[in-house]
Amino acid sequence: MKISxxxxxxxxxxxxxxxxxxxxxxxxxxLASSIETSPVVVRRLMSALSKAGLINTKHGxxxxxxxxxxxxxxxxxxxxxxxxxxPLFTIDERxxxxxxxxxxxxxxxxxxxxxxxxxxxxxxAATSLEDVIExxxxxxxxxxxxxxxxx
Amino acid sequence: MKISxxxxxxxxxxxxxxxxxxxxxxxxxxLASSIETSPVVVRRLMSALSKAGLINTKHGxxxxxxxxxxxxxxxxxxxxxxxxxxPLFTIDERxxxxxxxxxxxxxxxxxxxxxxxxxxxxxxAATSLEDVIExxxxxxxxxxxxxxxxx
DNA sequence: ACAACATGTAACTAAATAAATTACAATTTG
DNA sequence: CAAATTGTAATTTATTTAGTTACATGTTGT
Numbered sequence: 001m002k003i004s005x006x007x008x009x010x011x012x013x014x015x016x017x018x019x020x021x022x023x024x025x026x027x028x029x030x031l032a033s034s035i036e037t038s039p040v041v042v043r044r045l046m047s048a049l050s051k052a053g054l055i056n057t058k059h060g061x062x063x064x065x066x067x068x069x070x071x072x073x074x075x076x077x078x079x080x081x082x083x084x085x086x087p088l089f090t091i092d093e094r095x096x097x098x099x100x101x102x103x104x105x106x107x108x109x110x111x112x113x114x115x116x117x118x119x120x121x122x123x124x125a126a127t128s129l130e131d132v133i134e135x136x137x138x139x140x141x142x143x144x145x146x147x148x149x150x151x
Numbered sequence: 152m153k154i155s156x157x158x159x160x161x162x163x164x165x166x167x168x169x170x171x172x173x174x175x176x177x178x179x180x181x182l183a184s185s186i187e188t189s190p191v192v193v194r195r196l197m198s199a200l201s202k203a204g205l206i207n208t209k210h211g212x213x214x215x216x217x218x219x220x221x222x223x224x225x226x227x228x229x230x231x232x233x234x235x236x237x238p239l240f241t242i243d244e245r246x247x248x249x250x251x252x253x254x255x256x257x258x259x260x261x262x263x264x265x266x267x268x269x270x271x272x273x274x275x276a277a278t279s280l281e282d283v284i285e286x287x288x289x290x291x292x293x294x295x296x297x298x299x300x301x302x
Numbered sequence: 303a304c305a306a307c308a309t310g311t312a313a314c315t316a317a318a319t320a321a322a323t324t325a326c327a328a329t330t331t332g
Numbered sequence: 333c334a335a336a337t338t339g340t341a342a343t344t345t346a347t348t349t350a351g352t353t354a355c356a357t358g359t360t361g362t
Contacts (some may be wrong), residue, residue: 004349005243008260012243016252027308034250035243038351043310060308060358075263088239088271092156092163092186099185101167104290109159111286112226112278120239120271127263135262139255155320178337189322194339211329211337 009035010045010082011075014054015133017064027062045082052081070130076121078129088120089113160186161196161233162226166284168206168215178213196233203232221281227272229280239271240264 012035017026024030028039028046035042046064049055054073057064066073091109095102163186168177175181179190179197186193197215200206205224208215217224242260246253 005241006349007240008243008256011260012246012252012256015256016250019251029308034247034253036245036247036253037243039309040311040353041351043308047310057309058359059310060360062308075267089158090156092159092188094187095163096185096187099167100170100291101163101287102185102187103294104287105159105163105166107290108283108286109162112274112283115278116226116271116274119274120267123263123267123270127266132259132263135259136252136255139258140251143254157320180337190338191324191340192322194337198339208338209330210339211331213337 004083006045006082007079009037009041010049010078011129011132013042013045013049014066014070014073014078014129015136017055018066018070018129018133019136021065025062026064030062049078049081052077054078054081066129070133071128073129074125075127075129075132076125079121079124087113088117157196157233158230160188160192161200161229162280162283164193164196164200165205165217165221165224165229165280166287169217169221169280169284170287172216176213177215181213200229200232203228205229205232217280221284222279224280225276226278226280226283227276230272230275238264239268 013031016031016034020026020030028042031042031046032039046055046057050057050064053067054077055064056067089109091106091113093106095105097103164182167182167185171177171181179193182193182197183190197206197208201208201215204218205228206215207218240260242257242264244257246256248254
């Protein structure tokens, strides 16, 4: 199955908390404005991030904080928090067991799909939230510079 | 979005054609029985596989055949035929461009997601239909042997 | 104490996607 | 030309995801 925007929105939330901490109030409303979704969606994602131990939140207080250094949070940690063990590819589970193919395709594809998934997840595990935040900052600086030039 | 069962069903079709060619009539009905879906679903997938040049079919004739040696058809070829350039991960495209994060998250995640996707697709590209067929046959043989033992 | 503001969640609705079905025109073959 | 089959469009159904409404619970400052 395709991985939903929940994953990208969660990365968004964590990056936002890190970049804007102390500069703007970190309410679910503020975050929702940046993501352009509803505050409830944000709170739902933050609840999952909190349960996974990636952020610390306090009921009633708009001061969420990262539970670890951005260098120590990988995209795969975030993926796990939000999608758990959701597979990237879907295997058709309902095939005819009487058939040589239908009776063995699941186990077979499971092996090969796992190889592909593990390769992708390894890349996610090798990318830290810090990498994402730095890239965001670089791209932002580039845009600002380009804008100045035009004036 | 999740990658649908279309991908696994397509691999199923190709493996079935190779394994059962000459042994059973390869109608969309026969294939549908093995996959436990409807003949129309099978024909739709075969239409895509045919357009991608992976199989040859003739209108009105139940004799589809692989257009290449199973060693020369990779799982990524099949993926491309069915899913095209569909991404494994979805990026939320509608975020606030005024925000440092919202304005740069897409480009940023696009980079990192691409790395992960490319790693997964490389594994698919490194796996041939022949690998899948052989694994299916081995698993089938194992099951048959285990069954004999019981008797 | 209480008003204003938040979070945390449950329950529901709406939208998007995929699978299955229905229907039928076009093609092949004996 | 009849029977069997493919190819494809159009529709329905099922599933999943995003968004909304509602509200109980917690916090803070006065």
